[in-house]
Amino acid sequence: MKRSIDRILTTHTGSLPRPMDLSAMLEEFDKGELPDQGKFESLVRESVSKVVKIQVDSGVDVVSDGEQGKVGYSTYVRHRLTGFEGEGSATARSDWADFPEAIARLPRPSTVSRPACDGPIDWKDREAVQRDIANFKAAVSASPPAEAFMTAASPGVIAHFLLNRYFPTREAYLARLADVMKEEYNAIHQAGFLLQVDCPDLAMARHLMFPEISNQDFVKIAEANIEVLNHALSDIPPEAVRMHLCWGNYEGPHHRDIPIEEILGAVLKARPQAFSFEGANPRHEHEWEVFKNVKLPDGKIIIPGVLDSTTNYIEHPKLVAQRIVRYAELVGKENVIAGSDCGFGTFARTNYQVEPEIVWAKFRAMAEGARLATEQLWG
């Protein structure tokens, strides 16, 4: 994995807006009503190629395929695996539950379905990840970036969104998910891309799935998820993997978010060399101070969010630089890569939280901010 050796590198969380026609088609695909598979696949290929070019042109160093072919960063696995035909249920957000009258005003939620696991899990579409890889390879050879990463759902986040109604225990469910997902992780690694495992379960699940238990008990759950994750990543060297954790990518109160301080010990036990986390939104921006007391283990890299993925305000490059420099001064400039709080296309939809054209402007602001920070840090 490249690090910020002589300048601050930039990246983001992975998902990016899909074009309108592709979003509409992904919604059909999710409902099992895709009329024209061939047209869908060519649209995905074309979108990946465009979205890689736009990242490179916007100054992103470590780019992704924007998850263009996926309905969502976590639930996409149900299209690739057997065993997910059960009736699901959406989790409530315990922070919004404190504002019951406000809930009615929330924007239309994603229609992406979240079935429960109701049978044995195995691969039914091993080719899907190979199609992703082929699309991404073609795109990066046309628009070469500094580095390229591909995302995959962690066992923990799959278990968060797709409830277990089949395995006798949560542990058994997670263990099976890990064994199966290991194939996808290995495939991405073998293709030569950095792997990013998405692990919002390590933070978001605290207030969305386990609001009743103590922080301490939640950390035990997070540690168990990390143990399973480490097992699933055991074939891949740590320096080829990064992970993403977050508190849920929505504009809301977030006053029940667990502080990063509480989970950082667990997160640092995870195998990936780098971890990305929210650092820009007003509920987590102050948490850079945590690194005054926590020493980053040798070799680790942090990817703090310097862009808020829930607002259409474009961060000022000087603010981006201030944020980067604060982290660099605490953990060492070569151990910081500038990132985004979360994805800009968590689920495929036709109205995004942040307008696509504003996403690219945010990337340009991040690149400019990284350049300003580089000037300050390298002089």
Added chain:
Amino acid sequence: MKRSTDRILTTHAGSLPRPEGLREIVGAKSAGQPYDEVDLARRLQSGVADIVKQQVDSGIDIVNDGELSKTGFSDYVQERMGGLETRPSRAYASRIAGRDVSEFPGYFDETTGFPGGRQRPTGLARMLVSCISPLSYTGQASVQSDIGNFKPALQGVAVEESFLPAIAPGTIEHWLQNEHYPDDESFLFAIADVMHEEYKAIVDSGFLLQIDDPDLGDGWQIHNNLNVAEYRKYAELRVDALNHALRGLPAGRMRLHVCWGSYHGPHLYDIPLRDIVDLILKVQVGGYSIEASNPRHEHEWRVFEDVKLPEGTVLIPGVVGHATDFIEHPELVAERIVKYAGLVGRENVIAGTDCGLGTRVGHPKICWAKFHALAEGAQIATKQLWG
């Protein structure tokens, strides 16, 4: 005006969520439609009392009336001025995102210049208001009614201070076309003379006066053809007119609120604070409230590394904001306050909001929760700054 002598005081920028049903009646009155005068008076009285209590309960030290009697923070003076004519229009008076609009056509509605489908345009944009004869102030009864609703609301509650907002001449120009005065200058100074009466009435009542002047910040996007030097000239004339309107009034009883337009959007081309800060500080008031917490302006605390506040004045940076429904973490609020205190002195900082939260956050309860975070953050900062 009180300052943060032994702890960080808290306040906000003005507009607050309206109680259920009130906005409709205030709108009807403003549109000249039939409404129940007694009912409105009763609702305003109890509404203002409730909203003062709500601010106190949420930890706000320097409170206001929530602007409950007003249709909006600026267009309310249409009802308080003589010499105007209102005509329906398909055109929109001004576009406060005038420089951003062309770069982000997917985000902004092409006709209105407002974020498309996300926020409703304000009603004032649908009418063209023109000045067709000499301007006069006809709002004495209205401003006295505001004062009369606010005074009893403060009985029996513990506040440090209380303020009433009023709009600045430069911002009135955003929606008022001049069809009478020979030039910009005489038009502006005529508006200033009119508004002087409202300002004086508020100061005479014993409340702090807050002048709302988004124009100094957002005029730059409206007048999208000007360069910085030309814009400074434009802004300087507005500052002169405002100072003319404030003449004879005690600077220490007045504060100024400046922002860059509270719409949610890219704000890519907002004029940097550094380019206008000297003009803002020329306004003869005792306190300056500015946006300081949204992602486009948060970095600007560093401007005060080399800009000195005028002697005896206070700075009111926004440490929670209208830009998001996230509730700012109190530790972040404290961090922001301490940064400003380090530059301008702790006694010269009052913790505020970027802009009015009333119409910009998703629900009234989000507004109150942000106030709680603001108060808690001020407490944390106080501990750090006073030990």
